[in-house]
Amino acid sequence: MNNYTLYDTLFNAVTVLDTKGKILYSNHYFSILFKMSPRVIKKINTIFELFNGKGEFPNAIFERVINEPGSYVSEEIELQINELDTQCTVVIKFTSLEDKNILVCFNDISIETKLHSKYRTQLSELKNSHLQILQADKLATIGELSAGISHEISNPLTIAAGNIEIIEVLILEEKLKNEDLIKDSIRDVVESHNRITSIILNMKSFLRQQTEEEEEEREYCNLEEVILDSIKFTNPSFKKHNIKIVQNFSKKDIVALINRTKILQVLVNLLSNALDILVEYKIKDPKLEIEIVRNRDDNLLEIRVADNGPGIPTQDKSEIFKSFFTTKAIGEGTGLGLSIATQIIEAHQGVLLLEKTNIGASFLIQLPSIEIQSYTQSEIMQRARTVSKNDTIKIMVLDNEVKILNIFNKIFENEGIIFLGSANGYDALEVLENINVDLIITDYIMPHLSGLEFSKKVRELDINCPILYLSTESNKGILNRDRDELGIEGIILKPFSKEGVLKAIYQALKNKKEL
Amino acid sequence: MVVKLSSKSSANEKPSVLILDDEKKICSVMKTFLILSELFKNVVVAHSVSMALMKIGNEKIDLVIVDYNLPDKKGTDFIDTIKKTHSKNKIHFLLISGYLNNKALSEIINLGVSQVLVKPFTRAMLIKKVCEILKCPVP
Numbered sequence: 001m002n003n004y005t006l007y008d009t010l011f012n013a014v015t016v017l018d019t020k021g022k023i024l025y026s027n028h029y030f031s032i033l034f035k036m037s038p039r040v041i042k043k044i045n046t047i048f049e050l051f052n053g054k055g056e057f058p059n060a061i062f063e064r065v066i067n068e069p070g071s072y073v074s075e076e077i078e079l080q081i082n083e084l085d086t087q088c089t090v091v092i093k094f095t096s097l098e099d100k101n102i103l104v105c106f107n108d109i110s111i112e113t114k115l116h117s118k119y120r121t122q123l124s125e126l127k128n129s130h131l132q133i134l135q136a137d138k139l140a141t142i143g144e145l146s147a148g149i150s151h152e153i154s155n156p157l158t159i160a161a162g163n164i165e166i167i168e169v170l171i172l173e174e175k176l177k178n179e180d181l182i183k184d185s186i187r188d189v190v191e192s193h194n195r196i197t198s199i200i201l202n203m204k205s206f207l208r209q210q211t212e213e214e215e216e217e218r219e220y221c222n223l224e225e226v227i228l229d230s231i232k233f234t235n236p237s238f239k240k241h242n243i244k245i246v247q248n249f250s251k252k253d254i255v256a257l258i259n260r261t262k263i264l265q266v267l268v269n270l271l272s273n274a275l276d277i278l279v280e281y282k283i284k285d286p287k288l289e290i291e292i293v294r295n296r297d298d299n300l301l302e303i304r305v306a307d308n309g310p311g312i313p314t315q316d317k318s319e320i321f322k323s324f325f326t327t328k329a330i331g332e333g334t335g336l337g338l339s340i341a342t343q344i345i346e347a348h349q350g351v352l353l354l355e356k357t358n359i360g361a362s363f364l365i366q367l368p369s370i371e372i373q374s375y376t377q378s379e380i381m382q383r384a385r386t387v388s389k390n391d392t393i394k395i396m397v398l399d400n401e402v403k404i405l406n407i408f409n410k411i412f413e414n415e416g417i418i419f420l421g422s423a424n425g426y427d428a429l430e431v432l433e434n435i436n437v438d439l440i441i442t443d444y445i446m447p448h449l450s451g452l453e454f455s456k457k458v459r460e461l462d463i464n465c466p467i468l469y470l471s472t473e474s475n476k477g478i479l480n481r482d483r484d485e486l487g488i489e490g491i492i493l494k495p496f497s498k499e500g501v502l503k504a505i506y507q508a509l510k511n512k513k514e515l
Numbered sequence: 516m517v518v519k520l521s522s523k524s525s526a527n528e529k530p531s532v533l534i535l536d537d538e539k540k541i542c543s544v545m546k547t548f549l550i551l552s553e554l555f556k557n558v559v560v561a562h563s564v565s566m567a568l569m570k571i572g573n574e575k576i577d578l579v580i581v582d583y584n585l586p587d588k589k590g591t592d593f594i595d596t597i598k599k600t601h602s603k604n605k606i607h608f609l610l611i612s613g614y615l616n617n618k619a620l621s622e623i624i625n626l627g628v629s630q631v632l633v634k635p636f637t638r639a640m641l642i643k644k645v646c647e648i649l650k651c652p653v654p
Contacts, residue, residue, distance in 0.1 A: 147614045151584050154613030154634035155538050162544030165638045169551060188540055240584055 003099070013106035016097070019066050021046040024101060033090075033106055035081050047104070055079040061094055062102070069096035076113065089113045127212065134265075135209045137336045141268055142207060144276070148236030153199055156192035163188045202232060206264060215259065215347075218377055220370065220405040220421060223254045223292055223301065230267035231290070234275060241279050241286070248291035253447065255402055255423035256301055257373040258348060266341040266352070267305070270363050273337065274307040277361070281310050296430065299369040304355075306362035317354060349373065371396075371431040374409075374421040381413065393509065394436070396420040398428045398454065399443040399470065408441075411498045417505075425449030429457055437465055439508060441492065444471035444478060452478070455486045466508040468492055530577035530649060531557035535567040535593065536611070537586050541634075545580065548638045552654055554645065564588050571597065576606060578648060583612035583619065591622050598626070607648045611636070 004025040007014045013033040016025040022045060031038050034050065044050050051057040058074040065072050074092040081088065088110040095103045142149070163185040170182055231245060238245055256263075271288065278286040291304040312320060319325045323339040338352075345352040350367040367373070395417055397408045405421045412419040420437060422428035425448055432440075440458065444451035455467050466489035469479060473493055482488045489508040492501055532555050536542050542560045549558045559576065561567035564585060570576070579597065583590040594608050610623055613634040623631060632644050646653045 147616065151613035155541060157635035158613075159538070159540045159544055161635050161637060162541070162548070166544065166547050192540075239586060242586075242588075 007103075013108070015047070015104045015106075017047055017062075017102045017104055019100065019102070021048050021062070023047055023050070030106070033081075033088075033108065035085070054081060058092060061092075065094040065096050065102055071095045076109065131209065131212070131215075133336060134340060135207075137269070137340050138207055138265055141265075141272055141337070142203065144272055145234060145237055145268075148234070148238075148240055149199065149203065151240070152236045153196055156195040160189045160192035160196075163192075202229065205261065206233070206268070208261070210259075210261060215262075218257050218259055218373070220255055220257055220402040220409065220423070221260050221263075222402055223256045223303070224249050226256075226258070226260060226263055227267060227290055227292070227303070230264055230271055233268050234271040237272070237275055238288070241275070243275065243278055244285070244287040246287055246289040248289060253400060253424065254292050254294055254301060255370055255400075255405070255421075256367055257370045257377065257421065258367065259344075262344045263348070266344050266365065267303070269337040269341050270305040274305065274309065274361070277309040278307055283309050294369070294424075294427070295366075296427070299372050299430070301367045301369055303365040303367075304362060305365075306355075306357065306360055308360040311357065311359065312354065312361050320354065321352070349376065369427060369431075370405075371420055371422050371427060374419055375431075375435065378409075378412065378417075378419045392416050392418055393438045393505075394418045394420065395439045395441065395505065396422060396428060396432065396437045397441045397470075398422045398425060398446075398451075400424070400446045400448075401443070404443070404470070408501075411501055415502065425454040425457075428454070429461070432458065432461060432463060439466050439468065439505060441468045441470055441505075444469050444475055452482065452486075455482065455488065459486055466512050468504055468508060470494065470496075529554065529556035531555060531559065531575060532578040532580065532645075533559045533561060533567060533570055533576045534580045535561045535564070535585070535590075536580075536582040537562055538582070541582075545641065548641055549645070551638075552642050552645070554642075554649070554651065554654065564593050567593065568596070571601065571606075575604070578607045578609065578645065580609045580611060580645075583610055583615070583623075591619075591626055591628075594626055594628060609644055609648055 004016050007016075007025070007027045010027060011029060013030040014027045015023055015030050018024055023041065026038070026041055028038075031041055034041070034054075041050075048057055055077050058077065061072045061074050072094045074094070076089050076091055079088050079090055088108060091107045091109060093105040093107065095105070097103050167182055167185050170178060170185075227247075227249070231247070235245070274288050278288070285308075287308055289304070289306045291302075291306075293302040293304070294300075295302050316325075316327070321338050321342050323336055325339075342352045345365055345367070348367055350365060353364045353366070355362040355364050368376075393416070395412065397405060397419065399405055399408075399421075400423050402423070405423065409419060409421065420431065420435070422431065425442075425446065440463075442451045442454050446454075449457075451469055451471070458467065464487070467487065468489055469475075469482075469491040471478065471491060471493065476491065476493070479488060479491045489511060490504050492504050532549055534542050534545050534549075536545075539562060542562065546558050546560055549555055557574070559570050559574070561570050567579070567581075571579075579594075581590045581593055585593065590610055590612070594610070597606060597608075608628045609630050609632060610628050611632045611634055612619070615623075615631065615633065620631075630644055630648050632641065643653055
């Protein structure tokens with residue numbers, strides 16, 4: 001036993017066991033850890049007996065170190081030394097010795113675990129307050145816009161109530177023969193009701209607090225629609241102050257992969273900032289311009305919100321994106337708007353900038369194009385889900401309808417498929433020049449570039465992956481026409497099911513392999 | 516019904532009213548209510564300030580019902596203009612609005628408009644306000 005006296009000098013609890021688990025030796029710190037005198041320990045036969053009632057001994061690792069000599073570390077083990085003590089956490093290292101006995105070292109990591117769990121609670125508290133701040137900012141924005149919104153609601157309410165009274169009068173005076181009047185009134189009531197409902201729904205969806213998971217969610221949206229929604233919110237206030245909103249976009253063909261509610265929050269914030277400043281400075285012919293640009297050189301989507309107000313003073317330029325910076329009077333602004341907006345845009349891998357302009361303030365939101373955004377997004381998702389799968393498939397789907405892109409996004413999510421979505425053939429081609437994909441699914445009828453023209457251009461780029469068309473029953477014939485010339489592998493007919501799509505994809509990939 | 520309104524109107528002549536609101540359907544609801552009340556000789560409707568100014572120039576108007584939120588001007592600005600340009604005729608005003616804050620309210624009081632109707636309102640509320648202004652019994 002004297003062979004082990006060297007371990008006496010160690011600061012860790014150490015014991016030596018034979019292959020049956022009998023305690024051959026234990027050092028000073030071992031008795032401290034287990035709060036037992038060496039005399040008591042000597043009376044205990046095996047380590048299993050010692051652990052009995054105190055914690056779970058890692059039997060599997062113990063057996064392993066006997067069968068396959070080496071060094072192994074256990075997971076964290078909770079120990080309850082005696083009823084009076086608090087729990088402690090240890091990791092145990094088993095090492096086989098030359099004399100076939102097993103050296104067992106205990107590392108007490110209670111302090112680290114406690115710190116770790118404390119840090120985790122604090123982190124989750126921080127996350128919670130972050131969510132609350134986001135919510136507070138939205139509430140503050142709505143508060144500022146409430147005058148406009150209440151005007152917007154009371155108008156249809158007056159119309160509805162008025163028309164109901166008119167119907168009542170018509171009934172009382174038995175003028176029921178006047179059917180057209182009644183029909184008109186009823187139509188007005190219904191219309192007013194719809195107007196109010198849409199305002200309330202819009203407000204609800206804006207104010208609803210997102211959970212942590214929902215914060216991470218991204219969906220394909222028409223950027224124009226999101227911007228129009230943000231205008232809908234602020235428009236009553238803009239109208240009230242005769243501020244012109246110039247919309248420099250028309251076609252609904254710029255698609256982004258975003259968290260809709262959050263981007264809406266950023267836009268409403270920028271719009272209401274501009275509103276406040278234009279009103280405060282009583283600008284003549286006040287106006288606000290919103291522009292969407294697809295920046296093909298850098299694969300970016302840009303939204304520009306510019307006003308013709310006094311602009312931002314030079315000394316404030318570096319301050320405005322910081323928390324709690326506000327030019328408004330106490331109680332009027334939270335000073336959080338732009339800093340939250342920055343956080344939201346950065347969570348989208350984008351940038352929020354203040355541009356250099358001669359007049360007014362011009363904010364620029366830069367978001368990555370959907371092709372890039374969808375690629376990184378699904379790459380991250382797949383990494384998190386499947387560590388071992390190294391044969392992930394990369395598929396590009398080209399469709400100008402966001403609904404279809406969102407369906408594919410859902411289908412591929414659990415399939416280990418990396419998904420590149422695109423809404424525009426030209427953008428898709430640009431991406432295909434740089435990124436290899438295993439398969440392309442393209443809608444057949446699209447504005448700008450049809451499925452046929454797109455496929456031709458893909459082949460011109462010397463890309464040989466299988467292509468599947470996406471179309472309706474009536475276009476079934478196109479497959480026979482393009483099958484040989486363009487190497488179109490098949491056609492997915494709308495409406496499609498998850499199973500149908502996956503079958504078509506795997507079939508096409510199998511055919512390709514056999515060639 | 517006999518209502519005395521201004522020095523020019525004869526004793527048994529009913530007053531005329533102008534409704535100014537950009538929301539056409541609100542105008543038509545109010546117009547229906549006012550016609551049904553049989554208080555007025557004429558119920559005129561305008562959807563914009565310029566249209567209203569023209570109509571006031573063309574015919575004798577005794578009461579103007581005006582919305583506070585107008586697309587090209589505030590209702591109070593309109594009242595101010597009318598008070599300056601038509602100071603000879605005594606025109607009464609009723610301001611309606613969906614939302615009033617303290618600032619707007621003090622502006623209205625300063626203009627000498629004592630009657631305000633908040634949207635949404637009912638037929639009875641409208642007629643009651645109108646009668647208070649015209650100092651006539653509620654029919």
